[in-house]
Amino acid sequence: MSGKLSISELSVNYRLGEAKLLAVNALSFAIPAGHRIAVVGESGSGKSTLGLALMGLLPRNAEVIFENLELDDSTVNMNNLSEVRALRGRKIAMVFQDAKASLDPLRTIGSQITEVLKVHEIVSSDQFESEVHRLLTQVEIPRPELVARQYPHELSGGMRQRAMIAAALAGRPSLLIADEPTSALDVTTQATVIDLLRRLSESGEMSTMLITHDLALVASFAQSVMVLYAGNIVETGSVDEIYSTPSHPYTKALLAAIPNIWADRKHELDSIEGTLPDLTEKLSGCVFEPRCTFGKGRDLCKSTTPEMKALPTGGRVACHFSHEVRSVADIRGSATQVEVKFNLPSTDASKRLVREFDRAIPVVRIQKVSKTFRRGSLLAANRSQVIAVRDVDLLIHEGESVGLVGESGSGKTTLARLIVELESKDSGSIFVHGSELQTSEKKSPKGDVQFIFQDPGDSLNPVMTIEQIISEPLVLRDGGKAKDFRDNVARLLVEVGLRESMARRRPSELSGGQRQRIAIARAISTDPKLIIADEAVASLDMSARGQILNLLASLQRAKGFSYLYISHDLSTVRHVCDRVAVMYRGRIVETGSADEIFVHPEHPYMQALISAVPVPDPKIERTRQRIQKVNNMEFGSPGENSCAYIQHCDLAREKCSKETPYVLSSAEHGTACHYASESAERFSRD
Amino acid sequence: MNGAKESLIQRKIKFLLGQPKPLIYGVLMLAPFLVLAALPSVFAPHSPLAILDKPFLTPSGRYLLGTDEIGRDLLSRVIYAARADILTSVSAAAMAFILGTLIGLFSGYIGGRLDTITMRTVDVFLSFPTIVLALFLIVIFGRAQWVQILAIALVMTPSMARFSRGSGLVLRVRGYVEASRVSGASTAHIVRVHILPNSMPTLLVAASVLSASAILISSSLSYLGLGAQPPDPSWGNMLRAAFSFVYQAPLYGVGPGVCVTMVAGAYILIGEGFRRKFGDNQGIIGNTKNLGGV
Amino acid sequence: MGMNSPTRSWRIHPHQIAMAKSLLGRFAQLLFVMLAVSLLTFLILSATPGNIVDARIGPLPNFSPEERERIVESLTKQLGLDKPLWQQYFLWLKQVLQGDFGFTYQGLKVTDLIGSRLWPTIELGFLSVVTGVLGSLMVSLLAFRTRFRAVRGAVQGSMTLLLVMPAFWLGLILVIVGASKLNWLPAAGYVEFSEDKWEHIRFLILPVLTLALPQIALFFRYLYSGLRDAENSAFVTASRARGISERAVVYRHILPNAALPTITVIGLVAGSLISGLVIVETVFSWPGLGALIVKSVEVKDYNTVAAAVLLTAFSYVVVAFIVDIIYQLVDPRTRRKS
DSSP, rough: OOOOEEEEEEEEEEEEEEEEEEEEEEEEEEEEETTTEEEEEOSSSSSSHHHHHHTOOTTEEEEEEEEEEETTTEETTTTTTTHHHHHHHEEEEOOOOOHHHHHTTTHHHHHHHHHHHHTTTOOOOOGHHHHHHHHHHHTTTTSSHHHSSSSSGOOOHHHHHHHHHHHHHHHHHSSSEEESTTTTOHHHHHHHHHHHHHHHTTTTEEEEEEESSSSGGGTTTEEEEEEEEEEEEEEEEEHHHHHHHSSSHHHHHHHHHHOTTSTTTTTTTOOOOOOOOOTTTTSSSOOTGGGGTTTTTHHHHHOOEEEEOOOTTOEEETTTTTHHHHHHHOSSSOOOHHHHHOOOOOOHHHHHHHHHHSSSSEEEEEEEEEEEEESSSSSSSTTTEEEEEEEEEEEEOOOOOEEEETTTTSSSSHHHHHHHTSSOOEEEEEETEETTTOOOOOOOOOOEEEEOSSSSHSSSOSSOOOOHHHHHHHHHHHOOOOOOGGGHHHHHHHHTOOOOGGGGGGGGGOOHHHHHHHHHHOOOOOHHHHEEEEEETTTSHHHHHHHHHHHHHHHHHOOOEEEEEESSSHHHHHHOSSSEEEEEEEEEEEEEEEEHHHSSSSSHHHHHHHHHHHHHOOOOOHHHHOOOOOOOTTSSSOOSOOOOOGGOTTTOHHHHHHHHOOTTOOOOSSEOTTTTTHHHHHHHHH | HHHHHHHHHHHHHHHTTTSSSSHHHHHHHHHHHHHHHOHHHHHSSSSSSOOOOOTTTTOSSSSSOOOOSSSSBHHHHHHHHHHHHHHHHHHHHHHHHEEEEEEHHHHHHHHHHHHHOOOHHHHHHHSSHHHHHHHHHHHHHHHHHHHHHHHHHHHHHHHHHHHHHHHHHHHHHHHHHHHHHTTOOHHHHHHHIIHHHHHHHHHHHHHHHHHHHHHHHHHHHHHHHOSTTTTOOOOHHHHHHHHTTTTTTTTTTTHHHHHHHHHHHHHHHHHHHHHHTTTTTTTOOGGGGOOOOO | OOHHHHHHHHHOOOTTTHHHHHHHHHHHHHHHHHHHHHHHHHHHHHHHSSSSHHHHHHOOOOOHHHHHHHHHHHHHHHTTTTTTHHHHHHHHHHHHHHTOOOOOOOSSHHHHHHHHHHHHHHHHHEEEEHHHHHHHHHHHHHHHHHOOOOHHHHHHHHHHHHHSHHHHHHHHHHHHIIIISSSSSSSOOOTTTTTTTHHHHHHHHHHHHHHHHHHHHHHHHHHHHHHHHHHTSSSHHHHHHHHHHHHHHIIIHHHHHHHHHHHHHHHHHHHTHHHHHHHHHHHHHOOHHHHHHHHHHHHTOOHHHHHHHHHHHHHHHHHHHHHHHHHHHHOGGGGGGO
């Protein structure tokens, strides 16, 4: 047993010119050997600084002050570089967020792991190869002999992350720090990597510290949770305790902000108002006071910094009014509620709604549309082609929100870009408001369809003023100059919850959430019939995310346009959409009303997606059976006439390799699976 | 009134001093040459062509840089040479800049077959050795200054086009460009409103590097005897003479040599200044290194 | 089995076929470029003020004007110059492909003349690139690894200075210092290697330095910023986190990744070396192709110029091809996924 860690009074300062930024403030905590702890906080909470400080990898302008640090009963001087270096990779190892960037692109996986074995003299040189294979097997990489010879770019995201974990394990560390190890991964992969990290530390040989912003993620993983805010520990305790009875208002708010795919979708999402305090200034009182729903304005909170105090349940909290926080009934997310939502029946009302839609003229009608991307010039031999969209049918009716879900590379963004002619289709037809794209002489009027992009930092021209940005679609449609539309811009700014005076500013002066509001204002400026929102909240912080989703919902209620809402994040889709289409490898594999599809998914792929969404309740998470995206090599890779999901399906049979299943476009709930009913049955059983 | 005026001047000075150091140094270094080029007769102590004294006199109070092989004042010749060299290089750089930017931005933004054709053409031009192509053109079309300017501009345009094309390629996938396309914007609108303004920082850096290349190419041509024709002075042909007389007058070439280096260096400093001023927020400034000249 | 054998066996990679295919494609592209270059050369040639026939037969001092006229006429027919331009081009191309570039003004075969100038140019060019690469490697690592800001600043400053110095001015300085002041080396000229090998090398030093110093400066720009970029990349932090020694991090991870973009630049410079050689060979009276081009342009010896231009363009294309191969060998990402 190893991995016993205790830290007392650890602080980290960054020198920024004259100012000093206190990133980590007098942290003290201890974990027993073989423990799994999750460190949770928003960006700027100091969680990554903590990890890098333990590795001695902080940038040069950082200053580390500490009282004591003990790992496996030996003390470490964190300011002695050679002492810290000796620990790196040997006693403490680290896994980083972006596995693609964190592996040397010019060296094979095997040679990078061997390098670690060599430098720490873990095994003798004649055992390097077998040790590498053992490590790759340990992180559940199939065909380790092959992967050892491959380069990072040849592996999928999940495999790369596993390879990086293998390299971290090579030094047989007693503490493994994983800093956001899954945030660059797809949902299904995310779940399996977290599961792997848990299994690796279950033997008790090492402790694991999972650093993440996503509180939902840790329910299945951690034994204890430490919540950081602005460099301070605000609460720490066992995972059950934190989820069931959070004692700090911040923890409670974080839990409430987790969008829940099993919750009723029509309520407003909770979000934490305000922003992090300026850490370069000396703060008095509680750091969370300005944003706290319990303590805001209270004298005690403003004047006195709360001490860490022990809770009756074993945890510790830094809050003057923790007893109040604990006594207030939980808003949602409790175990019983979740269970009820699991079996929510689809209502007759929603079925009726779907039928009515069928009769109206659709805003967008997509028929048998395909798109293939070819890379490389005609002569180049490294020419390749990717079928991004294949035989897709889709209807979007007036006033409807359609969610398009799928992992990265499923073709959902391409489909959206085809609708607005940012790409041109190869075959099939797309009708926008009755007129067909690329053929019809009567074009649908400019600005009928608008797009909201993922990255608001990228979608606003940095040299233009907000007024010019918002009025651009109007200028393009009606002619004239930006200043002719001053009144429109002012009204639009108010509609998206910003002040009129913002019109004169430039994008660089705005926060991420504000920029996305500007992008929304631009999108609604022409009163479009359809707004396509492509991962519109993915790049935003948790708190801004909720606000933007609420804004999108309220604007639709007020104006009655349709949404095509594209996301890999099922919980936000659940919140926004009436109807959902699931894409996999360019095909729509399942479509139906949101109520129906989230509760009774039929396609094994959609079932895997839903299974991968963490339930914010550790008790359920621990016992939950996941339907997984498996690696099924029985029928080879998917061909022209097989099911696209055949390689990852746990139900694949002979028929799946011979006949491509299609969704019946007339069906209310259609599934492109030969064994949909069987599949549906086993999901409800689980 | 007076007070307001002064504060405006003060503000301007403050603004100027707030610019990146390389930019300030570069401009300070370039400015005297521009003045000399504009008004050589004011600053030159003698006529550049008059034979005044014995050949190969060492620098003295009368002839600050000494005299050349037939006894003309070297300082005056260096000053008059600035006019031809700077005019040639600035006009050539400007032409290459405008032409290359237009070709490159449109080619990069529009993409597809047009882009392929443009870039293959650029490839062909780039595989021609720069100087040799310029030599060729000058010999065919004569040694007039406008031929030189056109020749230098022509050999620099392809690399400028390739560079600004990169900028067009990077910017075409920006969200604001796509948002504009979704709203029905024309290509001309997008290039004018979005691509050009956002490429400007990089293009300014490129323009500086281009100007440095232009002065190096133009002085190389006159070194090879294809620039200003004797007896008119140019820094290149003076250096050529200096080389022939390196044993008689080792310091002959110092004046023109330092001048070429300073002008080219000033452009590079200005480019570096722009680089620091605008930062690399578009991720394309780094590519200006590809414009490196002779 | 040696200590490194497992590592080495991983490097063998089943990509050779994909690589060969992609090189074949690249080769086709290069053929196209060469064809276009030849067309351009031909067009420039036919736009020259003098007649191609004049250029081909030279001054012919022993013939009367009438006789000359007759010869011109018959040759015009023979060369197909009365045919449309595109037919002329193919006739010309056919000859060129057979290695026939015609004669110089002095009546020498162009191919013979160029052949005699080839070796000194290749020697000078090759040595300068080797010096440039090794020099920039040393200078970049010095600036990258030093703890002293002053050293870094001095290196960066002198590199910028070298970059903006025209070759003939740099050459002049080297001559003033090395030849006229210190009298170590000859200022200009050439001695055959077979005649006197030491003297040959003494004559080589200044021109090689004049060519190599700006190259060092240019490669330094790329290599140094590559080192800085690689230093800040995540995989370097990750390597440190795995406990890899600082030395190994620099030489095994940072340097190879930093060198990649520099390879392209080295290729570009090596391919267009003739631009520098034109100047440097003229400065140092080096009997190579560069000096020949200048001289031929001066006397309007178009056949020689055309041949030299085609040859240099060809060398550019070949070097680009070689760089492609090297790049694919070094960077696994340019190879196709299996």
